Amino acid sequence: ETNVLWKKPIGGYGHATPIVWGDQVFLLTAVKSEANEPSESSNSGRGLGEPAPDSPVDYKVLAFDRHTGDLVWEKVAAHEVPHEGTHRTGSFASASPVTDGELLFAFFGSRGIFAYDLEGNLKWSKDLGDMTIKRGFGEGSSPALHGNSLVINWDHEGDSFIIVLDKRTGEEKWRRPRDEKTSWSTPRVVDVNGRPQVVVNATNRVRSYDLETGEEIWECTGMTDNVIPTPVAVKDRIYLTSGFRGSLMVAVNLSTAKGDVTGSDSVDWEISRDTPYVPSPLLYDGKLYYHKRNDNILYSVDAETGEVVYGPERLDDIRDVYASPVAADGKVYLTGRNGVFYVVSAGAPFQVLAKNQLDDEFSASPAIVGDDLYLRGRNHLYCISDK
Numbered sequence: 553e554t555n556v557l558w559k560k561p562i563g564g565y566g567h568a569t570p571i572v573w574g575d576q577v578f579l580l581t582a583v584k585s586e587a588n589e590p591s592e593s594s595n596s597g598r599g600l601g602e603p604a605p606d607s608p609v610d611y612k613v614l615a616f617d618r619h620t621g622d623l624v625w626e627k628v629a630a631h632e633v634p635h636e637g638t639h640r641t642g643s644f645a646s647a648s649p650v651t652d653g654e655l656l657f658a659f660f661g662s663r664g665i666f667a668y669d670l671e672g673n674l675k676w677s678k679d680l681g682d683m684t685i686k687r688g689f690g691e692g693s694s695p696a697l698h699g700n701s702l703v704i705n706w707d708h709e710g711d712s713f714i715i716v717l718d719k720r721t722g723e724e725k726w727r728r729p730r731d732e733k734t735s736w737s738t739p740r741v742v743d744v745n746g747r748p749q750v751v752v753n754a755t756n757r758v759r760s761y762d763l764e765t766g767e768e769i770w771e772c773t774g775m776t777d778n779v780i781p782t783p784v785a786v787k788d789r790i791y792l793t794s795g796f797r798g799s800l801m802v803a804v805n806l807s808t809a810k811g812d813v814t815g816s817d818s819v820d821w822e823i824s825r826d827t828p829y830v831p832s833p834l835l836y837d838g839k840l841y842y843h844k845r846n847d848n849i850l851y852s853v854d855a856e857t858g859e860v861v862y863g864p865e866r867l868d869d870i871r872d873v874y875a876s877p878v879a880a881d882g883k884v885y886l887t888g889r890n891g892v893f894y895v896v897s898a899g900a901p902f903q904v905l906a907k908n909q910l911d912d913e914f915s916a917s918p919a920i921v922g923d924d925l926y927l928r929g930r931n932h933l934y935c936i937s938d939k
Contacts, residue, residue: 555936555937555938556934556935556936557621557924557935557936557937557939558620558621558934558935559621559932559933559934559935560616560621560622560623560932560933561931561932562579562581562614562928562929562931562932562933563581563583563612564581564582564583564584564610564612564645565581565582565583565584565643565644565645565930566579566580566581566582566643566644566645566646566916566928567642567643567645567646567692567874567915567916568580568581568643568645568646568647568648568649568694568916568928569648569916569917569918569919569928570916570919570926570927570928570933571648571649571650571651571919572618572919572921572926573651573653573656573670574653574670575617575618575619576615576616576617576618576624576670577615577616577617577618577919577926577933578613578614578615578616578649578651578656579613579614579615579616579649579928579933580611580612580613580614580645580647580648580649580658580660581612581614581645582609582610582611582612582643582644582645582660583609583610583612584607584608584609584610584644607633608631608632608633609631609632609633609634609644610628610630610631611628611629611630611631611632611644611645611658611660611663612626612627612628612629612645613626613627613629613649613656613658613666613668613672614626615670615672616933618921618924618926618935621933621935624672625671625672626672627668627672627674629658629660629663629664629666629677630660630663630664630666632663634662635662635682636684636685636688636690637688637690638688638689638690639687639688639689639690641874641889641915642689642690642692643690643915644660644690645660646690646691646692646736647659647660647661647691647692647693647694647695648694648738648916649694650694650695650696650697650702651670651697652697652719653670654669654670655667655668655669655670655675655719655720656668656669656670657695657697657702657719659694659695659704661683661691661692661693662680662681662682662683662691663679664677664678664679664680665677665678665680665695665702665704665717665722667719667722676721676722677722678717678722680704680706680715683706683708683710684708684709684710685708685709685734686708686709686733686734686778689734691736692736692780693705693706693707693735693736693737693738693739694738694782695738695739696738696739696740696741696750697719697741698741698748698750698763699719699748700718700719700720701716701717701718701719701725701741701748701763701764702716702717702718702719703715703716703739703741703750703763704716704717704739705735705737705738705739705752706730707730707732707733707734707735707737707752707754708733708734709733709734711729712729712730712731712732712733713727713728713729713730714727714728714730714739714750714752714761714766715727716750716763716766726765726766727766728761728766728768730752730754730759731756731757732754732755732756732757733755733756734778735752735753735754735755735778735779735780736778736779736780737752737753737754737779737780737781737782737783737794738782739751739752740752740753740782740783740784740785740790741763742785742790742806744788744806744807745807747762748762748763748764749761749762749763749769749806750763751783751785751790751792753775753779753781753782753783753792753793753794754774754775754779755774755775755776755777755778755779755794756774757771757772757773757774758771758772758773758774758775758792758802758804759771760809769809769810770804770809770810770811770812770813770818771811771812771813771814772792772802772804772809772812772813772814772819773802773814773815775792775793775794775800776794776795776796776797776798776799776800777794777796777797777798778794778796778797778829779794779796780794780796780829780830780832781793781794781795781828781829781830781831781832781833781876782832782876784832784833784834784835784840785806785835786835786855788805788806788807789803789804789805789806789820789855790803790804790806791803791804791833791835791840791855792804793823793827793828793832793833793842794827794828794829795826795827795828795829795844795845796829796845799823799824799825799826799827800822800823800824800827801822801823801824801827801833801840801842801858802819802821802822803819803820803821803822803855803858804818804819804820805817805818805819805820820858821857821858822858823853823858826844826845826849826851826863826864827842827844827845828842828843828844828845828846829845829846830846830873830874831843831846831873831874831875831876831877831917832876832917833876833877834876834877834878834879834884835855836879836884836898837879837882837898837899838854838855838856839852839853839854839855839861839898839899840852840853840854840855841877841879841884842877843873843877843886844864846872846873846874847872847873848866848867848868848869848870848871848872848873848888849863849864849865849866849867850863850864850865850866850867850886850896850902851863851864851865852899852900852902861899861900862900862901862902863902865902867886867888867892867894869888869890869892869907869909870886870888870890870892870894871888871889871890871892872888872889872890873886873887873888873889874889874914874915874916875887875889875914875915875916875917875918876917878917878918878919878920879898880920882897882898882899883895883896883897883898883905884896884897884898885918885920885925887914887917887918887927888914889913889914889915890913891909891910891911891912891913891914891929892907892908892909893907893908893909893910894906894907895907895908910927910929910934912929912930912931912932912934913929913930913931914927914928914929914930915930916928923937923938923939924936924937924939925937
């Protein structure tokens, strides 16, 4: 009960992170038939979140008042039977929405991309086809927005590509084929000397494209299998990582990166152990913070040199981590799927400031606005505040 400003039921299931603009919190969820839903221990071959055959799903966009938690509006973007399922711990609403204050973009992968105004009026939608995801693990890459360009990573077991749409109309600006298998990483747009680049993390190769033309600017060695973490960047450096069946984190100097930079001076440093699998790293005040795989083990390294600041540090009560770390006001917030949250001080030495628990399951990353912390649980959306 302490500092829970409000707690509101969501309905359905999803891993999409809540996003905030003005007085509204936007969230995506997938609501399916309760009948014949497999349990987590089911041996049916379907994963948790995957409906029984011919069971339709409502793919919903929700808007809440961020001060009261009241539902302002909700829209059903699509009502369809999924063509394939999800991982046992996955969801049909894993891609997070994105907005620039004019339009809100809800991406449901094979169901399509939907553009709404902030009052919930549909402006356009576009169907990009059906993905075939490795082992039916489900879809999860979120769109990236920069200026009038909406970037979508479509890496799967079929014909992979990256596509850029005009955010105002949904018209295709450019598309490039990609020699990649399934990934779940969200593209990162970075401005390099006034020239926006979009960098996509993947298994075969990491690639950077000119945002306006689609021209490939640089590439480097790929990551491990099942690439999920989103790249993070500051000034002229970008950090790329993954951690399934191997470990790799690479810092690339964007000011000099051209062509194949593998093993070149444009790679400032590498780390080859204990890197994250699902959660993205946090870049805050010159330090990187990240979990070992999905574990309750935390590391911090110097973003300039890659030298270890601290770690491995064990977060005893956390069990399994999907949410990415976030930070504010000199504090780093860490989320366990079992509802245990740690607050640690930024920088060295490692110091636990607080530990809290909510009776819910948390796979989505927290969102921070001012003094408010927004948490998307399996069953509820929470606002944590001292107001």
